Amino acid sequence: MALPRIAVDAMGGDVGVRVMVEGAALARRQHDQFKFLLVGDEGAIKQALEAHPNLRAASEILHAPDVVAGDEKPTQALRRARTTSMGLAIEAVKSGEAGAAVSAGNTGALMAMSKVALRTMPGIDRPALAALVPTLGDHDLVMLDLGANTECDARNLVQFAIMGAAYARVVHGQDEPRVRLLNIGTEDIKGTDELREAAAMLKQAGEALAFRFDGFTEADKLSRGDIDVVVTDGFTGNIALKAMEGAARFVADLLRRSFSSSLRSKFGFLISKPATELLKHHLDPNNHNGAVFLGLNGVVVKSHGSASALGVAHAVAVTARLLSERLTERIAADLARVGEETMRGTAARVRPAPEAPGAGA
Incomplete structure (x- = not known):
């Protein structure tokens, strides 16, 4: 099957054009069906392509006069979306000129632009940032959310679990990924109301889930290899990932x-x-590069800003696989299988009733 071309923000990252073009060229050598829309300064891209004739033959250039700075606020970047390489790469996905976008630029700006341009899928309240983390097992751990949402309710966490499991089935070829919620303990009574409510909702869904929910896990067990997907809010997930x-x-x-x-x-x-x-x-990290914004009406992949050409090539390969395996459609099907009744929540049943006056020690 012919893949849609991939829009590459050629100006993003710590190095910019040279590494992004070299990474795309490496991905093209490994998979000759890849085609690209290279977005950025036309002169700089053409100069970089001189060393990569194979990529030049499979690419089109879209000129963008501006670049999103690494320290630029998302609100400022949004106002310049129509003139920046990042914004035009995402717009290409929205218009259908490209099937997906890859950028190594400002994460906050990329999230904001993607959400405004592509919107969230039906049944998804908030998109989540998912990445692969190395483990002692046979494959990497899918971890989300990693910073897109600092606060999440139970419904968000359940949606993240559904999206993360769909992602694990694509990248690892698993039929029934093992999913857990990150918590301060494994006992059912541990954690916040939101965590316990999310666990109750996932248990209630039962066989409707396209994965196996195994309850809670603690941060020190994430690298063992006996979990396929771990779900948490973006604040906790970002701290846990950086600690690892x-x-x-x-x-x-x-x-x-x-x-x-x-x-x-x-x-x-x-x-x-x-x-x-x-x-x-x-x-x-170059061998695990490529974080994905899950839950959007389109595929957007975030490459690490300091990634080498090998890291960029890995991010491109991840992007292509998400396109070929139709990740967005899989998530939509899984959401429909679980059903709205389960997603409405079970807060009244999982939150402990207040003690009667005089109860206790």
Whole structure:
């Protein structure tokens, strides 16, 4: 099946045109059916394409005179959407000129522009940002929300679970992903009212869900590999993800320091180099690059701002797979299967009744 072309915000990221074009070229070499709409400064893109004739033959350039700055407020970026490379890439998805958009630019601006231009799918109140996190298991963990929504109610969390499971089925080919809610404990009584209500709603849905809901999990268990999707609000998810990334960098830096501390350590490094290279590959964020805004009427993928060409190519490959596997349609079908009655909530049944006067110790 021929894939729709992918709109690439060529100006986004820490480096900009060179890395974005090089990443698209690498993705094109790996998958020769990919076609692109490269959005940004036409002169700079043409110059970058000179080194990549294979990509040039499969691409069209859309000139954009402006760029969204990394520190620009989303409200300011929205006002300039029609002149920026990010805004025009998203507009191409809305108009049908492209099937999806990829950007390494300002995350807040990308979220705001995408939500205004594409709107949320029927049955979805808020879009969520989902990413893949490395684990000890056979595949990465799908984690959401990672910052799009700092506060969420039970209904939002249930919707996130449905979208995250659909994403896991696409990227990992799983028939029944294992889904859990991130909490401060695994007991049913732990956590906020919203978490306990979301758990009750998911349990009530039962067989209508296209995944297996396994209750709560704690943050220290996310990397074990026995969970496929973990769901939380954007505030908690963003902190948890950055803590995990920081821990990975700490381990890598500690190993580097240890191996350079003495001649014996350097000799030990040579012996253990195959293992350390495997660890480096597993923890390299470029090998897990490509966060997805789930719940929109269109596919938008966020590449890390500091991603290398390999990381950009990975984000493009993720985007193409979401298109080929029709992720948006899968989410819509799963929402319809669960039904509105379940999504209305069960707050009255899961919140504890107030104690009678004089009750207690």
